[in-house]
Amino acid sequence: MKILETDRLVLRLQTTDDVAFILELLNDPSWLKFIGDFSVKTLDDARTYILNGPVRMYEQLGFCLYLVERKEGRAPIGICGLVKRDSLEDVDIGFAFRPKYWSKGYAYEAASAVMSYGKDTLGLTRIVAITTQENQASTNLLEKLGFRFERLIQMTNDSEELKLLVFDETENHIKKQWESSETKEILDRLSASFFDAFTNENGYKLNVHALSELFIPEAMII
Template sequence: MTERLLVRRWMPDDREPLLRVYGDAEAMRWVGDGVALTPQQATNWLEVTANNYRQRGYGMYTVTLRNGGSVIGFCGLVHPDDQDKPEVKYAFAREHWGHGYASEVVCALLPYAAEKLGLKQIIATVAPDNAASRRVLSKAGMKLIDTLPEDDGSQTLLLSWHAPAVALQ
């Protein structure tokens, strides 16, 4: 929860908003392989996320406006291909771009993950040309640690965030 946003676990009713955000080809140009989600993939992702909640205690979350309640996007922590480190992911409906919601929710999610989930390091991946996401991740305190080559010849930037050290009492 932030000043303007409510964040909650996914529910089966989130399938349609999920398709509205992740089914938008323009919105997805920076996500994964850049291809919009199909209805079956949305259903599968809801199941994967429910399983992540059971196994890890976290996953993707639904983001709504405090004053309106409608779903504006999604944010959370995932382990693509069962990778070791949790990775922050987010996407918002295009009509909600440019309002600072991604920065607001990511800046709240990382400390929450450290304090409530005990996570010490969180990573993010971003295309070098995705200036908006690079700004979001930078505002959240994530630092560039590597540039990864992709099979298609492109590159992906790898960023990392470490939980602040807790002073011994």
């Protein structure tokens, strides 16, 4: 079943017909290095992974890691979607692509569609992501999507500290408001008023009393 579509890609539910691709993906050296060994070594293991992972999560929560196909030839190239882990409070985005499809913009295209789906359809205002500290490519992609580094965390039964990155719609909205031209103009006026209170050039008399209009009564200037 198709869930999302972009200019070049289709994101759909994984099925047991995808066992060969999933087996290959989960044993790719890049997956083993940056994500981990899921002990999926046979086609039967891959079938179990699909049924107990993405299929079950979609049935329970309405989202999962989707299979990503190129429209051209309908070749599977990776997975991308949303996950709810017991060890994390928030829903997180995940993605993994076969190396021969790296550096072609596919991961960003798929992840952007998933982020829009999460916000607009599922109503998520906060989405997180985890990645190893050495996986700079994933970090760069997440930052391009609007994520920011929050802290290092340690997952259950994992000795390695991972980076937790966060996308917060409310926080981003406030940030955009502060960066608006109108807000910048207000801040510039406040700054100018502050420094003018201490100016005594050319015979100008200090007007420190004007500071009471800029600060709350409890404020202290040191």
